[in-house]
Amino acid sequence: MVNKITVVGAGNVGATAAQRLAEKELARTVVLVDVVEGIPQGKGLDQWQSAPIEGFDSRLIGTNGYEETAGSDIVVITAGIARKPGMSRDDLLNTNAGIVKQVSEQIKKTSPNAIIIMVSNPLDVMSWVAKQVTGFPRERVLGMAGVLDTARYRAFLAEAMDVSTRDIQAMVLGGHGDTMVPLVSYTSVSGIPVRQLLAADKLKAIVERTRGGGAEIVGLLKTGSAYYAPSAAAVQMCEAIVLDQKRILPCAAWLEGEYGMSGLFLGVPCKLGRKGLEQIIEVELTPDEKAALEKSAEAVREPMGAIKL
Numbered sequence: 001m002v003n004k005i006t007v008v009g010a011g012n013v014g015a016t017a018a019q020r021l022a023e024k025e026l027a028r029t030v031v032l033v034d035v036v037e038g039i040p041q042g043k044g045l046d047q048w049q050s051a052p053i054e055g056f057d058s059r060l061i062g063t064n065g066y067e068e069t070a071g072s073d074i075v076v077i078t079a080g081i082a083r084k085p086g087m088s089r090d091d092l093l094n095t096n097a098g099i100v101k102q103v104s105e106q107i108k109k110t111s112p113n114a115i116i117i118m119v120s121n122p123l124d125v126m127s128w129v130a131k132q133v134t135g136f137p138r139e140r141v142l143g144m145a146g147v148l149d150t151a152r153y154r155a156f157l158a159e160a161m162d163v164s165t166r167d168i169q170a171m172v173l174g175g176h177g178d179t180m181v182p183l184v185s186y187t188s189v190s191g192i193p194v195r196q197l198l199a200a201d202k203l204k205a206i207v208e209r210t211r212g213g214g215a216e217i218v219g220l221l222k223t224g225s226a227y228y229a230p231s232a233a234a235v236q237m238c239e240a241i242v243l244d245q246k247r248i249l250p251c252a253a254w255l256e257g258e259y260g261m262s263g264l265f266l267g268v269p270c271k272l273g274r275k276g277l278e279q280i281i282e283v284e285l286t287p288d289e290k291a292a293l294e295k296s297a298e299a300v301r302e303p304m305g306a307i308k309l
């Protein structure tokens with residue numbers, strides 16, 4: 001375990017992530033931060049009281065300030081507003097950019113060596129805001145999207161084929177939006193290419209459902225967006241870093257020439273270890289996949305231009 005992981009935003013995603021981090025004992029202390037008075041303190045205390053039952057030794061605390069977060073090894077940012085029905089992730093742009101900017105300034109001051117995992121949407125753009133404001137190297141700013149989008153894709157595939165979710169290897173690249181790029185050519189069931197097991201029309205429908213996976217849940221919940229799978233995805237990234245697992249996971253990373261692109265965060269296969277982003281892996285793409293990735297990059301670049309930091 002590491003000494004300290006901070007989760008900023010004690011809402012649905014943040015509080016669930018904090019509980020998962022503690023249950024996995026990934027940090028000695030898990031700090032929950034929120035602007036609303038009493039909420040992080042109350043949730044932190046409630047969660048800490050689950051320790052004797054669940055049997056974990058991580059200490060959970062909640063606060064409205066950043067003193068308690070000082071020297072964090074990892075900071076997961078979930079602060080912001082969540083989507084309501086009919087809203088796209090980009091509709092959250094300016095509100096969340098202001099929040100992420102303010103949070104990033106605090107992290108820079110109190111945890112200058114932290115690895116940031118961005119969850120607030122629109123994710124790819126918010127990762128850029130955090131990188132700009134903190135000046136952290138790209139190894140220490142990552143966005144959580146690909147793990148979640150891939151989990152949705154894997155869940156739908158498992159259901160369609162009636163097989164274990166564990167046996168499905170897949171990757172969804174690109175931005176965290178309607179333009180995301182599920183890589184069908186790299187999707188397999190225990191090594192068996194998925195195209196041998198599932199008809200093309202069914203596969204196409206699953207790819208479409210994956211692209212709208214977040215909106216499907218927003219439509220059902222009506223008052224907020226998904227949080228069980230998003231928090232699990234952020235915690236899987238933390239686990240890969242804390243345990244130096246060298247896992248290859250799709251994450252939003254700052255591109256410096258990879259896939260022929262630079263100057264933006266985009267979902268690509270990343271090796272995660274104790275240093276954070278340890279490598280970006282460039283896989284061969286079909287011309288269609290390459291075109292889809294470039295289109296997705298455009299959808300990330302556009303809102304970046306609308307933000308003044």
Ligand code: APR
Binds near residue numbers: 008014082099225
């Ligand atoms: N500092 C700390 N916390 C803040 C700040 C801030 N400056 N501004 C807002 N918050 C807190 C809110 O008080 C709230 O408790 O962020 C929390 C957000 O929680 P929810 O509204 O429950 O939203 P959630 O579902 O957790 O989603 C958070 O993650 O998946 C993304 O799109 C989602 O951007 C959204 C974020």
